[in-house]
Amino acid sequence: MSDDITVQNAPDRSRYEARIGGVLAGFSQYQLADDRITFVHTEVDTKFEGKGVGSAIARHALDDVRSRGDLTVVPSCPFIAAWLDKHPDYQSLVRQDEGSAKSQ
Structure with a gap:
C-alpha cells in the first residue's frame, strides 16, 4: 500500500475524504450554508x-475553500479549530463572528 495521501471533496457526502492506496483513511464532515462552510x-x-x-x-x-473565494470557515470541529490555531496563514478564512470549538 502506498503512503501517498490523496484528498478529495465528496460533496454528495458533504465531506472531504482522504485515501491511502485507495482505502478511505479519514474524512472531515462539513455543512454548507449561504457563504459559510462549517466543519x-x-x-x-x-x-x-x-x-x-x-x-x-x-x-x-482549507486550500479548496480559499480557491473558491466565496466561503468563510466556521471551525466547529475541534481538530480543524486546533489545526487553524497552528497555521495562522489560514486564519483569514475563519468567519470572525463565530467562535472556534476551543472557545465554546
Whole structure:
C-alpha cells in the first residue's frame, strides 16, 4: 500500500475524504450554508493515525475553500479549530463572528 495521501471533496457526502492506496483513511464532515462552510467532525481510521492524514485533510479542505473565494470557515470541529490555531496563514478564512470549538 502506498503512503501517498490523496484528498478529495465528496460533496454528495458533504465531506472531504482522504485515501491511502485507495482505502478511505479519514474524512472531515462539513455543512454548507449561504457563504459559510462549517466543519463539524473529522475522523481518521485508527490504522492510519500518525501518518498525517488529518493534517492533509485540513490543508486540502482549507486550500479548496480559499480557491473558491466565496466561503468563510466556521471551525466547529475541534481538530480543524486546533489545526487553524497552528497555521495562522489560514486564519483569514475563519468567519470572525463565530467562535472556534476551543472557545465554546
